[in-house]
Amino acid sequence: CSDMASRIFLRIREEQGLAYYTGAFQILGMAPGAFAFYLGTSPAQLEHAQSELLDEIAKLAAHGLEEGELDRVKKSWVGKNLISRQSPESLARTAALDELYGVGHDYHEKLVARVQSVTAAEVRAAARRYFGPDRPHVVARVLPG
Numbered sequence: 001c002s003d004m005a006s007r008i009f010l011r012i013r014e015e016q017g018l019a020y021y022t023g024a025f026q027i028l029g030m031a032p033g034a035f036a037f038y039l040g041t042s043p044a045q046l047e048h049a050q051s052e053l054l055d056e057i058a059k060l061a062a063h064g065l066e067e068g069e070l071d072r073v074k075k076s077w078v079g080k081n082l083i084s085r086q087s088p089e090s091l092a093r094t095a096a097l098d099e100l101y102g103v104g105h106d107y108h109e110k111l112v113a114r115v116q117s118v119t120a121a122e123v124r125a126a127a128r129r130y131f132g133p134d135r136p137h138v139v140a141r142v143l144p145g
Contacts (some may be wrong), residue, residue, distance in 0.1 A: 001037060001060070005072060010058045012039060018049040030101065035130060043142045050140060061131035064124025078112055 001008050001024035009022045019039040026035045037057060065073065084089045085108065095099040098107040 003010065007060075007069065008037070008053065011056060012049060012052050016052065018045050018052060022053070022120075037118055046140060046142065050138065054138070057131050058133065061127050061135075064127045067113070067120055070118070070120055070123060074116055074118065077115055080113060081108075081115075 002022075005011065006022070006024075008024070012022050013019045019041040022037075022039040024035065024037045024047045039049055039053055079085060084092055094108045095105040099105045101107075
């Protein structure tokens, strides 16, 4: 949901020209964390752009990702993950955090295989659980200038 090939970017920015940028991020840790979608648009288009974003999130919650999207996401995630662990410093930090989180220092080695094994049905179930209609909290901020 956060790159230039995502359905959100393609629909809201490329097809409709409603936003300068779109994206998503997550905050992970010991607490439940958060997953957020965002976009940057003009004040005049805020309501329409927000409506389109919520519509895309609802579609994701109802249907999950298509197989092609899921394959692209897996390849992208695996590549970024492997690159992020290339230095001894980042590998040590990853192993230390994995140990602190209680999953074992070698969890990151198992995680790549787990991500590659994720099915469309699992994604659909998670999307329904976390992005369903009772879940969103909308915050809109108009910056001056």
